[in-house]
Amino acid sequence: MPELWLPGVVKKPIPQGANDPLIIPVGDVFHIAVSEAASLHDFFERSGGIESTGYIRRDGTIEQYRPLNVECDAQGDGNSWVRDGKRYGLNSWETQGMGEGEWTPQQIASIKFIIGWKHRNYGTPLRLNPGPNASGFGYHRMFKQWNKNAHSCPGSDRVQQFHGVIVPWMKEQAHPAKTPNITAILRAKTREARIAAAQKVASRGSSEAKAAAHDLLSAMTALHRAEQARDAALAALRKLERK
Numbered sequence: 602m603p604e605l606w607l608p609g610v611v612k613k614p615i616p617q618g619a620n621d622p623l624i625i626p627v628g629d630v631f632h633i634a635v636s637e638a639a640s641l642h643d644f645f646e647r648s649g650g651i652e653s654t655g656y657i658r659r660d661g662t663i664e665q666y667r668p669l670n671v672e673c674d675a676q677g678d679g680n681s682w683v684r685d686g687k688r689y690g691l692n693s694w695e696t697q698g699m700g701e702g703e704w705t706p707q708q709i710a711s712i713k714f715i716i717g718w719k720h721r722n723y724g725t726p727l728r729l730n731p732g733p734n735a736s737g738f739g740y741h742r743m744f745k746q747w748n749k750n751a752h753s754c755p756g757s758d759r760v761q762q763f764h765g766v767i768v769p770w771m772k773e774q775a776h777p778a779k780t781p782n783i784t785a786i787l788r789a790k791t792r793e794a795r796i797a798a799a800q801k802v803a804s805r806g807s808s809e810a811k812a813a814a815h816d817l818l819s820a821m822t823a824l825h826r827a828e829q830a831r832d833a834a835l836a837a838l839r840k841l842e843r844k
């Protein structure tokens with residue numbers, strides 16, 4: 602099994618309880634803590650068997666409380682299930698904040714980090730979980746089997762962020778948009794052809810290619826203006842020479 606602790610997180614282990622079997626982690630569920638505490642570690646230690654795999658503070662700091670292969674009890678039937686004699690489960694991440702409101706940009710970045718890392722290291726598919734006992738990434742209220750007392754967790758604004766930001770990002774990661782022809786920029790024979798090719802890449806390339814194409818276009822514009830200014834100055838000098 603790959604690493605059981607994410608890299609760069611604050612480790613605050615909560616001992617495995619009698620009700621926490623080992624699992625094969627196949628996905629992640631995101632929650633809202635309805636708390637502004639900087640950590641949920643002490644709360645979970647006293648909670649009598651309720652806990653999450655980790656916690657994401659508003660500033661993006663990630664605390665991890667359990668190795669990824671130990672069940673945590675935060676999402677009903679999504680905590681773990683047995684299929685063909687193996688126990689699978691979903692890791693759970695609480696996030697700092699109250700019921701309503703959005704995840705901060707730093708929390709969104711940390712959610713993407715967790716998803717990307719789990720995809721690369723555990724092979725979790727970059728998709729919404731298609732069912733309550735299936736691999737993927739989701740949020741607490743996505744299935745009633747995960748959310749038996751019908752909480753609104755993680756709140757409507759964050760659900761909107763999940764569908765509006767996280768899901769499109771997962772799609773983009775799974776099927777990166779084909780970069781329009783960079784070679785056409787590099788091989789262009791005329792200034793016009795180079796500009797046309799750079800404009801294509803600037804409008805629908807990967808974010809790195811877009812940035813480079815934008816840089817090229819503004820450099821070419823500046824260069825063009827400088828050449829015009831040079832020509833005007835030379836013309837003025839020629840006029841003076843003839844006087």
Ligand SMILES: [Zn+2]
Nearest residue numbers: 632633741754
């Ligand atoms: Zn929740």
